[in-house]
Amino acid sequence: MNFDLTTEQKMIRREVRKFAESEIASVALELDENEEFSAELTRKMGEIGLFGMFVAEDYEGQALDYISYIIAVEEIARVDGSQAATIAAANSLGIGPIYYFGTEAQKKKYLPMLCSGEGLWGFGLTEPTAGSDAGGSTTTAVKDGNEWVINGSKIFITNAACELTMGVTVQAVTGRRENGKPECTCFLVESGTPGFKAQPMHKKMMWRASNTAELYFDDMRVPEENILGNVGDGFHQMLQTLDGGRLSIGAMGLGGAQGAYELALKYAKKREQFGQPISKFQAVGFKLADCAVEIECARNLLYKACWLRNEKRSFEKEAAMAKLYCSELMGRVANHAVQIHGGYGLMKEYNVERFYRDQKLLDIGEGTSEVQRIVISRYIGC
Amino acid sequence: MEILVCVKRVPDTSENEIEVGSDGQDIDRDDLVYSVNEWDNYAVEEAIQIVDKVGGKVTVVTVGDDESEEVLRREMAMGANEGILLSDDAFESSDGKGIAAILKAAVEKGSYDLIMTGAQADAGAGQVGGMLAAMLDQPYASLVNSIEVIDDKKLKVGREIEGGNQEMNEIQMPCVLSIQTGINEPRYVGIRGIRKVASVDIPVLGASDLGIDSGSVGNAGASVKVQDYFVPVFGDGAEMLEGSTEEIIDKLIELLKAQGGLK
Ligand SMILES: Cc1cc2nc3c(=O)[nH]c(=O)nc-3n(C[C@H](O)[C@H](O)[C@H](O)COP(=O)(O)OP(=O)(O)OC[C@H]3O[C@@H](n4cnc5c(N)ncnc54)[C@H](O)[C@@H]3O)c2cc1C
Numbered sequence: 001m002n003f004d005l006t007t008e009q010k011m012i013r014r015e016v017r018k019f020a021e022s023e024i025a026s027v028a029l030e031l032d033e034n035e036e037f038s039a040e041l042t043r044k045m046g047e048i049g050l051f052g053m054f055v056a057e058d059y060e061g062q063a064l065d066y067i068s069y070i071i072a073v074e075e076i077a078r079v080d081g082s083q084a085a086t087i088a089a090a091n092s093l094g095i096g097p098i099y100y101f102g103t104e105a106q107k108k109k110y111l112p113m114l115c116s117g118e119g120l121w122g123f124g125l126t127e128p129t130a131g132s133d134a135g136g137s138t139t140t141a142v143k144d145g146n147e148w149v150i151n152g153s154k155i156f157i158t159n160a161a162c163e164l165t166m167g168v169t170v171q172a173v174t175g176r177r178e179n180g181k182p183e184c185t186c187f188l189v190e191s192g193t194p195g196f197k198a199q200p201m202h203k204k205m206m207w208r209a210s211n212t213a214e215l216y217f218d219d220m221r222v223p224e225e226n227i228l229g230n231v232g233d234g235f236h237q238m239l240q241t242l243d244g245g246r247l248s249i250g251a252m253g254l255g256g257a258q259g260a261y262e263l264a265l266k267y268a269k270k271r272e273q274f275g276q277p278i279s280k281f282q283a284v285g286f287k288l289a290d291c292a293v294e295i296e297c298a299r300n301l302l303y304k305a306c307w308l309r310n311e312k313r314s315f316e317k318e319a320a321m322a323k324l325y326c327s328e329l330m331g332r333v334a335n336h337a338v339q340i341h342g343g344y345g346l347m348k349e350y351n352v353e354r355f356y357r358d359q360k361l362l363d364i365g366e367g368t369s370e371v372q373r374i375v376i377s378r379y380i381g382c
Numbered sequence: 383m384e385i386l387v388c389v390k391r392v393p394d395t396s397e398n399e400i401e402v403g404s405d406g407q408d409i410d411r412d413d414l415v416y417s418v419n420e421w422d423n424y425a426v427e428e429a430i431q432i433v434d435k436v437g438g439k440v441t442v443v444t445v446g447d448d449e450s451e452e453v454l455r456r457e458m459a460m461g462a463n464e465g466i467l468l469s470d471d472a473f474e475s476s477d478g479k480g481i482a483a484i485l486k487a488a489v490e491k492g493s494y495d496l497i498m499t500g501a502q503a504d505a506g507a508g509q510v511g512g513m514l515a516a517m518l519d520q521p522y523a524s525l526v527n528s529i530e531v532i533d534d535k536k537l538k539v540g541r542e543i544e545g546g547n548q549e550m551n552e553i554q555m556p557c558v559l560s561i562q563t564g565i566n567e568p569r570y571v572g573i574r575g576i577r578k579v580a581s582v583d584i585p586v587l588g589a590s591d592l593g594i595d596s597g598s599v600g601n602a603g604a605s606v607k608v609q610d611y612f613v614p615v616f617g618d619g620a621e622m623l624e625g626s627t628e629e630i631i632d633k634l635i636e637l638l639k640a641q642g643g644l645k
Contacts, residue, residue, distance in 0.1 A: 008580035011452075011459060014417075015571040021396070022570075049573030062573045072573075 009068050016072045019048055020079040028080040031209035032354055035202060037162045038209065042086060046117015050076070050087050055099050059111035066306045070251040077255025078262075081358030082209035084255060088248035089158035089210075090114070093123030097169050097186065097241050101229040106188060113166060122160030122168035122198075124189075124215055125238055127153060132371050134171075134238060139217065141172035141185060147221045148174075148187060150195075154215040156365075161198035161213030167191050168198070168215060171234045184234030188226045195220030206358045243316050245366045246323035247309065250302045253326030253362050257298065257333040260355040261291045264337035267350075271342075278340070287336045295333070298326045317379040324372035327362035334359045383438035383534070385429040386494040387462065388485055388514070389422035391446055391453040392504040402611045409611065418453040421500025423460075425561035427568040428529060429498060430461040436531050439463045441492070445473055445484050454584055459575035460568070470588035472596035477604040478505070482513035484599055487592035489518060496537070497558045501525050511560030521557040527565045 005013070023044055031038055045051070053069040055061020064072075069091065077084035095114050098106055098121065113119035130136040139152025150172055154160075160168050167190040175183040189196055197216040204212060229237060265288055268279035278284045305318035334356040338345035345352050363369045393400060397415035404410075418426075429440040440462040444450045447469060454465035468484050476484065489497060497515075501524065502508035508524075515522030527548065528540035534555075541549045542562050553559075589596050597603060616622070621637075623630045638644040 006580070007455070008576055011456065011571070011576045011580060012573060014456075015459070015573075015576065019570050047572065048570050053573070063577065064573065068573075 005067070005071075008064075009071055012064070012068050013071050013075055015048070016050070016075040017078070019045075020076050020083075024076065024079045024083050028082070028209070028354070029348060029351065032080075032082065033208075033348065035204070035208040037086075037200075037211040039163050041083065042120070042164060043117055045076075045083065045087060051090055051117040052095055052099075052111065052115025053091055055095060055111060055115055059099065059107050060115045061095075061099075061111065062115070066247070066309045067303055070247055070302065070306050073248050073251035074255035074258070077252040078259035080209070081252065081256055081355070081361075082207045084252045085158060085207045085210035085361075086120075088245070088252055089123070090117075090120050092245040092248045093241060094121035094159055094169075096244055097123065097228060097237055098188070100240070101186070101233065101237050102188075103225075105225070106228070110166065110188070118164065119166040120159040120162065120164045120211075121166055122157045122213065122215075123241065124154035124157045124160065124168045124170040126156050128155050132368055135182060135184070135235060137171060137173050137182065137184060139170065139172045141174050141187060143174075144221075146224050148224065148227070150187065150189070150217040150220045150222065152217050156201070157198075157213045157215055159211055159213075160215060161200045162211035165191050165198065165211075165213075169228060170215070170217070171238055174231055174234075177232075182235075183232045184238070185231045186228040186234045186237055187222050188228055189217075189220070189222055193220055193222065206361050242366055243319050244309070246319040246372075247302065247306055247315075249362055249366050250298075250305070250319070250322040250326040253323075253328075253330040253359070254295070254298050254302055256355055256359060256362070257291070257295050257326070257330040260330065260334045260337040260352055261288070261295060263350075263352050263355075264288060264291070264333075264340040267344075268340050284340055287340065291333045291336055294329050298322070298329050302326055317376065320367075320372045320375040320379070323367065324369055324376070327359070328369060330355070330359045330362060383432060383436055383496060383531070384492070384494045385433065385438060385440045385496045385498065386489060386492065387422065387425045387429050387440060387442050387457070388497070388499040388510065389426065389442050389444050389453055389457055390419045390500070390503045391416050391444065391450040392419045402613055406610050406612060407608060416449070416453075418456055419500050419503040421502060421561060421563055423457070423500075423568050424563050424565050425498040425500055425559075426457045426460060426462055427566045428561060429496075430569075431566060432496075432529065432531060433463075436534075438495075441466060441494075443468060443485065443488055445469070445476070445481050447474075451584055455579050455582075456571060458579040458582070458584075459571045461575065465584045467584055467586045468588075468592065469586050470594075470596075472589045472594075472600045472602075475601035475604060476599050477606040478507055478509035479513055479605065480599040480603050482510050482517055483603075484592065484594060485510070485514050486517040487594050488587065489514070491587075491592070495534070495555045497556070499558070499560045501560045501562050508560070511558055515558035518556075518558065521553050522559070523551060523553055523557070524560045525562045526559045527562045529559070529565070 049062045052061035053064045057063045073088050141148045141150045170187050173182040174185040195218045199214045201212045271278045302322040305322045308315035337352040344350045393414045394417035401410045441464040442457045442462045443466045445468045499511035523539050525542045526539050527542045530538040543549045623633050
């Protein structure tokens, strides 16, 4: 067994951390406050290679292994959840499906732009009436000659309505299977297609600098060649995408926990009450010790899941476990971090309150904690 | 243009709280995060920019242990073409003159038009650049904050002088320049750069490869030795003002007035 990271992985951690501390930390508070997605910052993240991390060089990706990708997301999340959301969603949900299921022509057409950070792509699965039950999709696609006509809507779609958005992958029902279940197919829909409207959603509690959109399709037509993979593959593609996506949400939980923990530790060592640093009080020191233990466990679990994926072994159970554990861990750590900061922890300028808010989505997005427990309980034979 | 940039691995002051070790001979080095010396990073960026403009090659060199390799690799990921690690047990605890002598030996193994160092590193003495130039008998400019290539023999360099002023000089190559921060904006190291260099071999040269007499460098050859490291104690007369900048200014004015320094 070998727990050492490679030289490349270590360098990626250091340099992404340096970038995050210099370029993201300085603006995170303001972007959060203004609920502002920054195209400029996204482009900068593109320049250092944070998009298309697991994509081959043929499509201008960075050709990294999965652990390296996860380390990069972790380091961004250590500083800011919103920017990590932009990165994780762009890679796992935007680029991933096109890269893994797209035709050569689709890959050549879209991936170079998406891997540069000049363009973003959304993954439209969730609907107002189909969340955890993604199979309950009511968006439909009907074939008409050489085209498909799509009607319906999607909600909460990351990276889907900002100035860099080039399009979205949309899952729609294209028929019924023999067993009565819907047959789903994914379509690549470019921004600006007539009948397609994408609208940013505002007043979010968390990920306020990440772009979230509602999508409407009104007799929108796309050509046959925009089908991702084959007709009927949609549900399977979505499940596979979410398996990988769970690792990146896990990385956001782990990185966020690390960031909140570091802020709390630093503060506890400086803040004095009753004549000594509060870290010396057992009630505070034990909280931090618990955080340190859990972060270590979370990192081992997440990296193991990534390693299984790198080795092309089955990793789905571990991915669900890592997503669940890392997400909930960040909740516990951010809670302790705010508590340790006392009243200051509730003030925006101390940053821990942003970690506290940003965490909540991790219990909900890409399969709620309940859904992860359903998945895991099935894997262990319940 | 062939450019050699001398770099050093130092404790990262943005990542660590530096404390003096209990024996008073050094800072406490347990669990420190190290990075490339900030001044050196500016020098490497400047070298890359020059080579981008006029062609040539940037080589980075460091005197250090195995772990120092990481700063060479990092600067190569940033864009330097080659790295050389100068490492030998005999080099340990060298003073500034020892480091300069080791670097001189490395310089003489190549053929460089321009040698750059950072203006200073963690030891703070800022002597390596000047000593290296003297040993090589090459012209030297310190605290350089702008470089313009005139032709393949001459550079125009700006130096930071008192009062925020700048002095402009023409300097003949080969020469040595020590670089001040702020001369440029060093680029970030991207993932592509990292992938390019993550597994390249970086040559290591020891005392015998460089033809250096072990007794002349390292602890044995050092004329300057650390006696004591300490944090100065606040004298009776010292008072630290605390608060926001405005509050500090107000308090300071008040104090100056009270003592008769301001009327
Ligand atoms: C900021 C943000 C970004 C997002 N980005 C994307 C994106 O890019 N693409 C995309 O497709 N979606 C995205 N989502 C949607 C997200 O994936 C869904 O919100 C999530 O899957 C939950 O669906 P829902 O909100 O409809 O909740 P529901 O499914 O209605 O769940 C409500 C509650 O019921 C529980 N529940 C539901 N079913 C069961 C069950 N069988 N057993 C036990 N409990 C159950 C849930 O766990 C939850 O607690 C995003 C959401 C947000 C808020």
